[in-house]
Amino acid sequence: xxxxxxxxxxxxxxxxxxxxxxxxxxxxxxxxxxxxxxxxxxxxxxxxxxxxxxxxxxxxxxxxxxxxxxxxxxxxxxxxxxxxxxxxxxxxxxxxxxxxxxxxxxxxxxx
Amino acid sequence: xxxxxxxxxxxxxxxxxxxxxxxxxxxxxxxxxxxxxxxxxxxxxxxxxxxxxxxxxxxxxxxxxxxxxxxxxxxxxxxxxxxxxxxxxxxxxxxxxxxxxxxxxxxxxxxxxxxxx
Numbered sequence: 001x002x003x004x005x006x007x008x009x010x011x012x013x014x015x016x017x018x019x020x021x022x023x024x025x026x027x028x029x030x031x032x033x034x035x036x037x038x039x040x041x042x043x044x045x046x047x048x049x050x051x052x053x054x055x056x057x058x059x060x061x062x063x064x065x066x067x068x069x070x071x072x073x074x075x076x077x078x079x080x081x082x083x084x085x086x087x088x089x090x091x092x093x094x095x096x097x098x099x100x101x102x103x104x105x106x107x108x109x110x111x
Numbered sequence: 112x113x114x115x116x117x118x119x120x121x122x123x124x125x126x127x128x129x130x131x132x133x134x135x136x137x138x139x140x141x142x143x144x145x146x147x148x149x150x151x152x153x154x155x156x157x158x159x160x161x162x163x164x165x166x167x168x169x170x171x172x173x174x175x176x177x178x179x180x181x182x183x184x185x186x187x188x189x190x191x192x193x194x195x196x197x198x199x200x201x202x203x204x205x206x207x208x209x210x211x212x213x214x215x216x217x218x219x220x221x222x223x224x225x226x227x228x
Contacts, residue, residue, distance in 0.1 A: 033215070042202060043156075043218040058215070090156060099146065100204075100216055102156035 003027045006091050006103040013081050014111050021076045021106050023091030029101075031094045032074040034058075034066060036087040037105075043090065049074055081110045114138065115205050115219035122224050124193045131178070132188040132222045134203030140164075144206035145186040146216065147177065151199040159201075162186055193226045200224075 004025045013019050023032065030051045035043040035058075045058030047066040055066060063085060067075045078085055086109050092100040116135045124130035136145065147159040162170045162177045170177040178187040190197055203219040 035218075040220060042220040043204075045215060045217075048215055088154065092156075094216075099158055099161055100156075101158070102148075105154045105156075107154075 004091060004093055004101055004103040006089075006106050008106060009104065010107045012109045012111065015082055017081050019078045019081055019108070021089055021091075021108070023074045023076070023103055025072050025074075025091075025093045025101075025103075027093050027101060028071075029093035029095055030071060032068065033092040033094070033100065034064075034074070034076045035090045035092065036060065036085075037090060038087050046076065046089075078110075081108075083110045086110045114207070114217050115203055117203055117219035117222050119222045120220075122222055123227055124190075124224065125227055126195060127192055129189060129191045130193055130224065132190070132201050132203075132224065134186045134188065134219060136184050136186060136203075136205050138184075138205065138207065140208055142208060145177070145179070146204040146206070147175070147186075147188045148202045148204065148218075149197075149199045150202065150221070156202075160188070190224075195226050195228075198224060198226045 007022045033048045034046040037043050044060050049055050049068045052068050065077045089106045091103040094100045114137050143164045145162045149157045160170050160172045160175045160177050162179045169179050174191045176189045200221045200223050202221045204216045206214050208214045
């Protein structure tokens, strides 16, 4: 079984819809992250969490919110999706060295 | 200001040859870490190699080595004996320390490597 899982793997939605991307991990790490990847821009950090009670904004948090339901679960929500949020979204976990273990990604398309 | 710079959008290398992917970084912190990840066309991010700022020797992992030149702030990835399966996007990333034990990774824009016969 994969250490970091993301659901759904692919999603097509319409402008204005609320959508949640879920991430679960079995690595026992406290640190979890959400990134988005756009062509030519690499990975950019949306939100990160160092434990259940700690949530921090990354460089592009506008339009997104997160919930850390448990050590193993970190969800990303788009309250009202817009087309420029079409991207590949990655969840990741890390140990203290910050080697990040990535999930398989969620490809989101907002029409 | 961009903290991780990968100046090669695309590279070609012949099978069995070595290739160097460039990465420069910018930080004033004495303690930092540098990473390389591979992203094949299937999309997953695969960790390749790590170099700590205090490490005396260049990191190596199989066919991957990291040419760490601290004074020049460069952390180039060297792939020896390229294989067709090395064709992928490669990302350099740097750990930035925040407060206390908190830190995060910043990624470069990537280099697309194509291995040819």
